[in-house]
Structures are given as C-alpha cells and as structure tokens.
Amino acid sequence: MLDKNYDPKTLEKAWYRRWEERGWFAPDAATPAPTAGADTYCIMIPPPNVTGSLHMGHGFNNTVMDALIRYHRMKGERTLWQPGTDHAGIATQMVVERQLAAQGSTRHDLGRAAFIDRVWEWKGESGGTITGQLRRLGSSLDWANERFTMDEGLSTAVREVFVRLHQEGLIYRRKRLVNWDPVLHTAVSDLEVLSEEESGFMWDMRYPLVNGTGYLVVSTTRPETLLGDCAVAVNPNDERYQHLIGEFVELPLTGRRIPIIADDYADPAFGTGCVKITPAHDFNDYEVWLRHRDETAIADQPHGGLINIFTPDAAVRSNLPEEGSLIPAPYIGLDRFAARKLVVADLEALGLLALVKDHRLQQPRGDRSGALIEPYLTDQWYVRIAPLAEPAIAAVEDGRIRFVPDNWKNTYFDWMRNIQDWCISRQIWWGHRIPAWYDAQGNVYVGRDEQEVRATHGLAPELPLEQDPDVLDTWFSSALWPFSTLGWPDETERLRDFYPTSVLITGFDIIFFWVARMIMMGLKFMGEVPFRDVYIHGLVRDAHGDKMSKSKGNVLDPIDLIDGIDLETLVDKRTKGMMQPHLAEKIAGQTRADFPGGIPGFGTDALRFTFAALATTGRDVKFDLGRIEGYRNFCNKLWNASRYVLMNTQDQDCGLGAAPADLEFSAADRWISARLQVTTTTVRESLDNYRFDLAAQAIYEFTWNEFCDWYLELCKPVLTGTDASDAARRGTRRTLITTLETLLRLAHPIMPFITEEIWQQAAPLAGVQGETIMLAPYPTAAAGDAVADREITAEIDWVRQFILGVRRIKGEMNIAPGKPLPVLIANASEQDRRWITAARPYLDFLARTQSITVLDDPSQAPESAMALVGEMKVLIPMAGLIDKDAELKRLDKEIARLSDDVSRTQTKLTNPAFVDKAPAAVVQKERDKLAEHAAAISNLTAQRERIAAL
Template sequence: MDKIFDPRAIEARWCASWEQNGYAQPETAASLRGVDRASLKPYSIVIPPPNVTGTLHMGHAFQHAVMDALTRYHRMLGCDTAWIPGTDHAGIATQMVVERQLAAQGIKRTDLGRDKFLEKVWEWKEYSGGTITNQIRRMGNSVDWSREHFTMDDTLSRAVTEEFVRLHAEGLIYRGKRLVNWDPVLLTAISDLEVESKEENGKLWHFRYPLASGSGHLVVATTRPETMLGDSAVAVHPEDDRYKHLIGQSVRLPLCDREIPIIGDDYVDREFGTGVVKITPAHDFNDYAVGQRHALPVINVFTPTAHINDEAPAAYRGLDRYDARTRIVEDLEKLGLVDKIDDHKLMVPRGDRSGVVVEPYLTDQWFVDMKTLAERSLASVEDGRTRFVPENWINTYKQWLNNIQDWCISRNLWWGHRIPAWYDDAGNIYVGRSEDEIRANPAYASTLSADTILRRDEDTFDTWFSSALWPFSTLGWPEQTEDLKRWYPTNVLVTGFDIIFFWVARMSMMGLHFMGEVPFREVYITGLVRDAEGNKMSKSKGNVLDPLDLVDGISLEDLVSKRTTGLMQPQMAAKIEAATRRQYPQGIEPVGVDALRFTFLALASTGRDIRFDSSRASGYRNFCNKIWNAARFVLMQCEDKDCGQDESLPHTLSAADRWIVSRLQKVEAEVAELFRTYRFDLLSQTLYQFVWNEYCDWYLELSKPALQDGDAEAQRGSRRTLVRVLETILRLLHPLMPFITEEVWQRVAPLAACSGETLMLAPYPVSDAARIDENAEADIEWLKGFILGIRQIRGEMDISPAKTIPVLLQNASASDRTRVEAMLGSIRFLAKVEAPRILESGDEAPQSATALLGQMSLLVPMAGLIDKEAELVRLSKQIAKLESDLEKTTARLSNPNFGKAPEHVQQQTRDLVAKQQQDLDALRVQHGRIESL
C-alpha cells in the first residue's frame, strides 16, 4: 500500500469498476453469490429525482449518503436490493433556462412555436442533463444505473397519461375556474412549494368607503389598493359592536360606479386595522372562501401579466398593477377618501424562479379532488402501514391531510407532460390516452362526429403530478412488470421535511389509489444542511458550499469567484468576499468522498438540521488516514506470513485478542440496532470510537508483545485476529465509507481467508454472542488502566516515554496480582517499566508519584528520575509567562471597545482566556506535586 492515503487515486477507479461490473444490479449480485433471487428478501429505495439540468448540492449529498448507506447495508445483508435512480424534467426551471438562452439571442419561444422550442429544450437536456448524474457517480452512490429513469421518458410519460385518464374517468379530476398562484412573468400557475413568502416593508392604506345611505363611511384597511377595483363586499366581524348594525347595508365602491354589500363574517380580525376589510374574491384566497360562503360575484380585474383589464374603470385599463396602485391612491386623495397611510411589514409571496410577486389569479385549470384520496393516506399512518422517522412529523402530515385543498395540476408551460384532453369548437372536453381513442369512445358519440376538429389542451402537468407516481412508475407501472411485483412497496423514502406535503403525501395518495398499497413503509425525514452558524445556505448570503469542492478542494480565489459570480450589487459581493476570506483563508483542502459522507452521517441526528462545519470533514479525513495507517501496519505484520488461514493449525489467542473479538461482537449488535432505528449519528460515533480508540490505539499496541516475543501459536493467533478484525471493520464501515474500505479490503481479504470480487457483495457482519468474553474485557480494561496510570505519571513528572522506570504496587488484591503475572509481558512492553514490585502490608514506600487503579496504587519512585530543583525552576518560568499572557488576554476582553468586535472574534478571545487559565492551573498543580516530593 502507498504510504500516504490519497482518495483521488482510488475514487475514480472504484466508481468505474463498480458500475462496469454491475455490482449494484440485483441480478449481478445474486449471480456472483450463487443464489436464487426469488429466495431473497426484497429491499428497494427510489431516489428523490433531482432536476435533470441541476447540479449536486449539499442537501443532495447528505440524503444520498443516507440512502447509499442503507442500500449498501441491505445489499450486504443479502437482500435483493435495488436503489432506483432518475431525474426530473423540472418543468418551470428547465423552460426558464432555455428561454433565457433564447432571449440572449433576441428570440422568444413564441417566435419558434411549440415544436421548435421543445427541440431546443431537448438539446439543452442532452447537453447538461448528464452533469448531476455524473456527480452522483462521483460520490460513489451504488444506484442501479441499468434502471435509471427520466420523468419524460416514454414509459413514464405513458404512466402520467394513464394516471390522468383514470382519475378523470373516476370523477376525481375536473376542469374549473378557481384561484391559483399565478406568476405574471412566467405566465403560469405555480405550486405553493414554488412560492417564497418573506417579510417586506410595505404600506397599510386606510380608505373611506361611503355608505350608500349617505350617513357616513367605513374605513377599510388594505395592503393592495389596486385590487379594490374588483371588490365584491366589505366585511366586519358579526359580533363587532362598532359595525354589526350595518350588516346588510351597502357602501359605494370608490372609483367604481357600483354598490357592494356589508357582510358579517368571523374571518375578520377585529384587532387588525379598523376591523373592516374589503372582500375581493378574485384576488385573495381567503376572500375567495368568504365569497363562496356569501355567494358574492367574483370579479377579476387583472390580465395574465398583472395589468388592469377591461373589467375595471376605463381610467385604469392597461396599467401595470403597481402603476395602477399609484394612480388609485392619488385619485382617492383628490376625492378626500384617504384616511391615513401607515408603514406596515407584510409577508410578500414571490415566485422562487422569477422573483416577482405572485398573484392569486382566477383562471381555468385542471384540479384533482384531494379529499377522497387523502382519506386512505390518513388511514395508512393511523394503522402504522406508513411510519415516519422521527415520529413527530406524523402530526404535521395528518394536520395537512385533514385540511387539504384540491390540487391544481395544470401548468401553462410547453415543457412537460402535455395534458391528454381535447376540445371542440363548442367547448366540449374529451379526455383519453390519444385522439384516436377518444374518437373510438362510444361515450363521446353524441357530440363527436368524424369531421369534428379537435384541439389539444396546450398546458402541461405540474411536475409533482408525474413525481407522485415515482415509486411505481419507475418499476414499470401501468404494466405489471416483475420489478413492480418484486419491489413495490419500497422500503423507505429519504427526503426533506419541506416536501412532505408536495411529494410525500401525493405519492402516498397515488400509490394507495392505483396500487392498493402504500408506496413506502417508512419515511425518514432529514433536516436542512445549514452553515456552521446555523444559517440557511443561499447564494445571496454567499455561504453555499459545493460538496465536490469539499471532496476535491478549491483555492481561496476560485471559491471567492464562485460565491460572488452573478451578484449584482458590488457592496454585497465585497461583503461575501470578505466573509469567505475570513472563513477559508487557505481555501478548502480536499477531504475525499469518504470523509464527507462520514461527516454527513455523523451529523445526522433525526429530525434536526445539520450545522455543517468543513473542519469536521477535515477531522474525518484524519479518520481515513488512521484506517489507512492501521491497515499498512497490519499488512506489514501479516503479508507473506501465516495468518491462520489454515484452520487445522493450532493458534493461541491472548487476552488482547479475545478482548477485541469480544468488543467487536458488541459493536456489531449495536450497529444493527442503529441501522434499524436510522440513528446514523450514533452509528458513526460507535464505529469511529471502536476503530480509532479500541482497534487502532489499543489493540495494535497490545498485539505487539505476542508478535515480537510470542511463540508460533501466539503469533499465528495475533496475526489471525489482526487481519480478521480489520476485515470485519472494513465490512462494518463500507456502507458509510465505500472507497477506502474497498481499496483496503482487496488487500486484507485474502489474509483473512475471505473471497469475492468486491466488498460490496461481502456479507455484513453479524454479532455472535458465543464470542463475547467478559473476563477478557475486564482483564484488558485493567491493563489499560495500568498503562494509562503510568503514562499519567510520566506526563505530570515530565519523564521521557522512552525511559524504563521502576513501579511499585501498593494495596494489590489477589486479582491484581494474578493479572500482573498473566500480563507481565504486556505491562513491561507497553508501560515501559521494570517488572512491578508488589509492596506487602507494612512495607514502607519511598517518595513516589502516584496513580490509582481501583484500590491499588501505582507508585513510581522519583529518586534519580528527575532533578527536583531544576524542574521547579522550569515550571516557575512557564507559570510566570502564562500568568503574563493571561493578564493581557483578560485586559483585552474587559476593554469596553472590544465589545464592538465581531462576535466570533469575541468568542475566540473568551475561549483563549479559558484555555490559558486551564493550562495555568495544571502547571500550578504539577509544581505543587514536585515541591512535595
């Protein structure tokens, strides 16, 4: 093995090998194992499909680390395992990218026409569509690429058509005029998920609406004056004593020649504004509900581009909504109808793609009746068929399903699955899988003749409508394929909490409706990946991390350029650049895929957001180095030597051998439970502690006496334990750190009498209770205490680790004496001491440094080991210097001006004060010990 672990030297090679050999394919795995797939327990996961033209971000990398760990684990357990990959066509996002490219050439999509425009989109998909799949490969994800899907593939398109046609035939899909989120730039309805509401500074206008009776007026508060042109009523709370006597009367709508009623509705908040609100059913979702309750007219005064239409008075027609707002306020001021204008903070909904304010807009769209579908999804969580991890998300899920609204599934886009509906000139609607099927359908014979011209619906489906089928369309539905029979329902869905409603719930509803069974048994909900301070990662904040920059490293200048590219405001760019230079003064050093994946899993506390600190990944890069160096030691000790491969040859296991094997069994049992409960954070900690502390730091040292001085049977036993425990460790770690474990396993497996082409298909370790040895564990814990006690004395007394020192044992029990005799070689070798002398009762102990091991004292006589006076002088100088340093640091902290420094600088100074005080206390204690000798 190379002396230095270089992840770049192995990652590309193993990625290619795994994929070329098809190890992630269930058929290949079964064949290489020589088993019948039908006899295996199925296990499947579908990947949440990323946007086909997108790139890998930290959230993807985190969730993929979890999914790959689960997939590799169950594959090694012997399950018939499939992790199904794929990408989403991302209707709005992809169409926007292509439209912007065309706009740069002075071309509009309407100039090209639908067919030519779609050709351009497919060209862009072919050009950029492989980026994210190559990044998924780069991360070592063991998906079955032979089963890769794209939501616009012919098979999946056929499934979406089938979904729509069946739901329509069952009366669960209808076309109607309703309010939707409307993006006036993209000119399409968008889902709630594509709307970002943020608090912004605005105004609250108070207008006087004259009573029709002429006896006064009502003051109405509004944040959107332009919508008053479409008012249908004003509303007050029915129990508001100020206004309830007016209910049933009317007001004159200013600027419009019409009267509107005063209605009572408990939707009105008596404490907001004046307690009187305008009701505009065509331009507000809550107002629409009020309008439905009171049978109010629905008056739309906007065009699709958010200009004033012909339903409004002539003076405002054609104006942009904000120009109309200005004109309306000016006109009301002239009429003396502006009561007051207040500054007001309000939540403003903006399209996440276009950035413009979204309008509630009344338009004809296709909807799914969700209440009927939601009932079975609710039942599936009630009866435990679908389980959430963590469980608290069940309440959120149930609350949303209990208050579900019908789903607008049509999008006014060209890129996507086109809705299979046709229209004739009389306005009749025909739904079918094709126009030919419609013409052959007897149900349409009364309105559809052979010469009737049909026009297909121009709209496409909401992306989530196709994604709702993902767990079974990727397995071949609507055909009853072998894959569908084998792997539906899938075992677990790994996803973020932000799409529980938009995707998880809809997959559940469609799976239960079309398949009669839940699409996944468990839903593992991940948190968001935030920066080290807990802030959400965003380009505007300049705190975004690219997972591949962590894997491969990036220079400071390239990182600054990456974070500031595209920022319009120089001041913002300068701020981001300064923060980046402060946080990453040397850029980002490469950590490799294994270290990054292990970091994600170590931080994956269920239900909590991840605060990602790149220094943590650097720490796990050190863990990779530790494994690599341990493997090099083992190979140097064991390659070309007898490692017990021949079971007929006798071997002797030392207490250390039996101890590490026993500890291994307990770790294996703990790991199985932690995988079962999705506690990847505890799983990572358990493996880290066992590998680093127990195997590398202790067992490798404990094995040396037998390897160097033991007889043939003892050497064979230790070498056998070294390689077999290491080989088992590699299998335990492989789902979390696939690259380094595969690389090392290929060298270690033959020594451990293991065969097979790849670690991916090796059996996952299973605990054997018969191999647990409590006595050996107790013996080694005693030995570790002995060695640590001697090392403590050396450290306190500044005695060289290379110097062999005497040791006396006081108050030694019978078991202490037995252990000293049994493990004398290890004691002398590892503690670097002379043979311990046991003091009997009444023996006088010389002046000694002391450490305790249970009731027994470890005494190291100081005579001849240190120069007491010289050591006191040395310590006094150190104490004086540290006292001076502490005084300066404390003075800086107490300076009133220091409170103006950045918080992270203040915290660093507070931490330094604590460290200096701790070091000073330790030096004073050591000075006192030596002075007392």
C-alpha cells in the same frame, strides 16, 4: 502493499468506474445470484431536477440512502436503488429560454414543437450534471435502468392516471384562485413560493358609508386591489360595528357600493377591526366570499364581487363586455405597482387616505423568477383530493406506513385532514401535456390520445379539435414515481418484485408535496402502500445553525469538499450572479475570512462519514469543516493501521488452516474479538433503526480507540518480542487480519472507497473470497461466551487504565515518555495481583515499567506521584526524577504567558468596534481561543498544585 499515503482522488474514481462497468449495482449482481424468493430491498431516489447540481442536502440524503443500499446488498437481499431525474418543468424551460434570449429569440418564435425539440437537445447535452456528481459521491444506483419523468414509459403512466382519475370524477377543470407568477405566466405550487420578510407600507383607507353617517377605515398592504373589493367584513361580536352589518359603503374610485358583512375572519383586535374583502386576489378573502357570495351578489356587482382586476402579467386589465364598467378607465393597462401609486394619489386627493406607515411583511416571491406572486383567478385542472386522502390517512394510522421519527406522522395527519384540492395544471410548454381536447364550442374531451377521444365520443374525423395547451405540475408525475419507474401500467417483473418499496428517505419539507401524494397514488393504482417506512431527515445547516443560502454566502458544494477548491475560485463561485454589489462584496470578504486557504479537499469517504455521524434522528444537521477534517484524519488512521497489519501478515503464517493446538490467542486477541462482536451488533441494530449517527460512532470508537490506539500496540509484544511462541504469533496475526477484514466490511456502507481499496489486499490474507467488498457478506456477530467476554474486557480495561495512569504521571511531571520507571502498587486486590502478573508484557512494553513492586504496607511508600486504577494506587517515586523547584518555575512562567494572552483577548472581545465590525468567523475564533487558554490555565494550575504537594 498499500501506498504510503492515502490519496482519495485516485482510488475513488477508479473504483467507481470499475463498480459501474462490472454491473455490481444491479439487483442480481451478487454471486451466486439471489434466488427468486430471496428478500428484496428497494429505495426510490427522490428524483433530482435535470437542471440541478449537487448541494449539501443531496449529499446528506444520498449518503444515507447509499449506506442502506450497500448494507442490505451485503446482507444478501435483492437490492434495487432506482435512479432517475425529474424534468423540472419551469426550471428547465427557463434554462432553454435564457439560451434563446441570448440569441435574440423566444420560444414563441420557434413554436411549441420546435421549442420542445430544443429542450430535449439541451437535456441530451447538459442534463446529466447531477447524475455525474452522484457517481462522485459513490452512489450505487442501478444506472442501467435510469428513468426520466418525461421518458415514454413514464409519460404513458401519467396519461393513464389522468384519464382514469377523470373518468371517476376525481379530476376536474374549474376557475379558482391560484399562486400566479406574473413573469413566468403560470400557476405555481406552494413549494415554489418563497416567503421572505421585507420592508413595505400599510395604508389606512376611508370607505364612506352609503347612509352618510361617516366611514369605515380599512388597512391594506396592496391598495391597488381596492379595485376588486366586493365587501367589508367586521366581526359579528364587535359591538362597534354590529349596527352597520347589512349596510353598504361606497367603494372609493369605482362608483360601486359594496356590503358590510359579518364574518369571524375579521379580528376586532387587529387594526380597526374592518377588513376589505377582495376574493379574486386573496386566498383568505376567497374563503370569506364562498361563505357570503349571496350577500355580495348585488346589482352593481354582477359577478357577486368576484372581480379579477389583473392580466396574466399583473397589469390592470380591461373590462370584459359582459361585466360592464367595473374597473375605472384611468387604471386600465397600468402595471400593478404603477396602479398602486395612482390609487394612493387619488385617495389622498379625495381625502380618503387616512394614514401611511412603515410595515414589515412576508412577501411571496417565485423561487425561479423572483417576482412577487399574485393570488390570481384562472381556469385550472384540479384533483379532487379528499377521496384519495382518506385511505392514505388510514395507511399511516394502522401502521402499514411508519414515519421515522414517529412524530412526523402528526405533521402528515394535520395536512391530510385539512387537505385542499390539488391544482395540477401549469401554463408552460415543457412537461406532460394535459390529455384533453376542445372543440370549437369549448366542449372538453379527455383520453389517452386524440384517436381514442374521437372513437370514445363518436367525433367525426373532420371535426377540428385542439389539445389543451397546459402541462401537468411536475409533482403529478413524481407522485407516480414508486410504480411508474418499475414499468406500470404494464405488469413487469421489476414491478412485481420491488413494489412496495422498502423505505423513502426525504426531508420534512416535502412531506405534503411528494410523500403524501405518492401514498395516495400508490394506494389508488397499486392497491398497496408505495413504501413501508418514511425516514425524515433534517436540513443541512452551517456551523452556526443558519440555513445555507446564496444570499448569506454560506453555501458549501459537496464536490468542493471532496476534491478541494482554491480561495479565489471559491470567491468567484459564491459571488457569481449576485446583482447587489454590496452583497457580493460582503460574501467575498466573509469567504476569505472563513477559508483563507481555500478548501483542501477531504475525499468522499470523509464527507460521507461526516454526514452519517451528524444524522441524528429528525434533527437539522450543523455542518462545519472541523468535523470533516477530523474524519479525513480518521481515514488516514484506518489507512495507516491497515498498512501496519498488512506489513505484519503478508507472506506470514496467519494460522488460517492451523489446528486449534497450533494457535494461541493472547488476552489482547480475545479482547479485540469480543469488542468486535459488540461493535458488529451495535452497527447492525443502528442501521436497522436508521440511527446512522450511532453506527458511525460505534465504527469510529472501535477503529480509532480500540483497534488502532490499543490493540495494534498490545499485539506488539507478541509480534516483536523474543518470548512469544510461534502459536502465539500465529494467533495474533490471524486476529489482526481477520479483525481488519471484518471491520472493513462493517464500515463499507458508509465509507465505500477506502474500505474497498484496503479489502482487496486484506481479504485474501483473511481467507475471504470475492471480487468486491460490496458483494461480500455483511458481518454478523458470533455467539460468544458472555461471561468470558466480560472478564477479558474487564482485564484489558484494567491494563489500559494502568498504562494511561503511568503516562499521565510522566506527562504532568515532564518526564520523557520512553523513560523506564519503577512502579509501586498499593491497595492491590487479589484480582489486581493476578492481572499484574499476566499483563507484565503489556505494562513493560507500553507503560515502560522498569519494575513493579506490590507493597504490603502502603505507609512504606516514598514521596510519589499517584494514579488510581479502581481502588488500586499506582505510585511512581519522584526522588531523582524531577527538579521540583525548576518544574514549578516552568509552570508559573507558562501560566503567566497564557494569562497575558487571556487578558489581551478579553480586551478585544469587550471592544464594540471589533465585535460589531469584524467578520463573525473572526470574532468566534477569538472566543474559541479565549476558552482554550482558560482551560489550559486551569489544567496547568491543577498540575502545579499536584507537584507542589509532593
């Protein structure tokens, strides 16, 4: 028998350990094992960073994936959920460098080889945090074949892809503009740049015209970049400046002259309509420069104006010998912000500073370092992406790949049709080192290793070669994930069986960085798409729809929701590492207001069911604790219902081997069986179409409203009554246990732990064999009699309305629920009369009807309270049941009390001192209370009117 109380902590950890130890997550775990020709189903986990820990996005994403994996595994398919982690180049290097710094050392003190050894050591000791958390979430990954983007097999694949693309001219090295992190000293991808609005300034600067007729005014938020200007652009249609196109201005502070060029990039309606062009330090300016490089290649700009003014740490650099004197000496060596102050001061001293004004602007910051990112001119390796993009676009256009929801394909197309070459090199040590070698003359040789390079190019053994110090962008190895994890470039059995994979589950924010690149690389190296479907889900936001962030203090940890956390530990966790004391204080106060008792812990199944229920197609997920608390109650409901079923079926004759003549099924039995078939069909269709919300809703509605609230009650007259036959009891017991067992299998993909625990006891009673529910067959709706199902559904719906009508009258009239009452029926049809006769056991037991009298003449009915069941009137005579005056007095008193509460709450909410200063959660709580009291007053007023009319 199940324990009296449902305790998720004990059963969840025990069951996961058993599942993993028994190897039931492997593709061929089913018994009997699927045949070689069986359908396969495969999902690749989006590899989490090895430095990471589980956040709400991971929790949501992995719940969806595991639900699909468990569903298809139970359908008998050879099912693989491929696990693995990403080496997270920048993040991992930062973790280890911080450890070294705490010891007074740096990676340069160790040297490259020793530092890499140190990173591997850290990975072995601390890199498994997130995989442990994924286990806690119930993720049924094939852990025996876990991969890591830096393991030897994947490293071989990375080198192979790089060499082949280089041989085809699709990888090249060139000096171009990149996002540069001046703290980390590396190029970073757009995904690693966070743009946030900050307060700053706009400076208007005067650039004197060389012809002596005045000056142009340009505006900038970065005045220090003036040192690298190559031109001033005006719109060709701007009549104010058309006569100056082709003229020159003197670039202040530099002694250089730069041309005035015509380009549509200059917006006549913005500012003065004049734009300074600094191509080495602005991406838009760089594109302008590409269009006008001949115009800017004048005598005193030997590099056509492409002047890099910064060092890698964003200080003003020295002039190179071949450049001549381009950067004035006073600024050389200054940090960019110190240079800014000096440039502004010098402009003001010369009378060239026209205006300084406050300005709100988007500032790009590195997501790891927090430093302001600089557009920076540097040598990098690139993938020539357009030839790879064309077949990837076609794969979506012709339907080989389907986006769910469909509208996300438009986002994909927009990016792919305007795609830029991909910068794949990073200036760090941890990662896949670029397989390129240089000789003393700077000649570059690409190969799988140095030995191959020497052999291919006929280089003498004594010729010194040095490998490129850069490593590849983490997204490069991730782009190969669907086939490199399966053994490519070797022709492995897993590669043959599971590529292409079935579906990719991911957020919309990495359609470009990961999804598109996997499609391109899969088509290029496998000749086939990497997945058939791409299911795009939204972000997990807080209850108010705000994005979760540490600075807002609204982040929830899935493990805290599963296991619980006390208030002060939660406060410490949320404020840890906050540099601004006022921000930490605010977050601590908000946390105490939102979670006065901490987080109690809801269990994994409740969290997973919440995620599934909120997974509406393509929309962001608003997560609030009220929902997960409700689904924890749902778990309790299922647990307690299962205890009831087991108590009534264990050691009892459930008729499993009985002849049909020895079984009798009641109307309730036939009704719940019909509803189970409908629910099964709905859940399967929903999971097949990625509508996890509809699947969860169908399971919830059937379990709570139909099975627990109604069927378990409707079967009691048979199980406990004296009039039921043995055949009827056998039929009801059989229906009870088989319905429960089927329901458990239906719900298992979303709620794996509680369903496994209950199924172990329910399955033998239902005649189902097997060691685990996760390998049991997923329910399939039986072909039933549609007409009979409709008829029995209509009959039980009528019974439910009748019972609810009587209960509502008792509640409104303040009559004890268990008090038997005489019931009169008016306007009864012939069908109503038949159902009254057939349903008397249900009505007497659940509605506590003392008698039921059908009136031929409704006018004969005494003063009664009434409920409608279709056209039929259910009447309960009120004579002697209630004291009308006393009940009206009681209602008046309650309405007055609630009205006083409403008045006090309204006064509080109209007080600006409260609304503006109280925590948002406290204010919202008062608003919710006001709405609840107003609704209660409305209900009580309606109830009073009904009683007064008697």
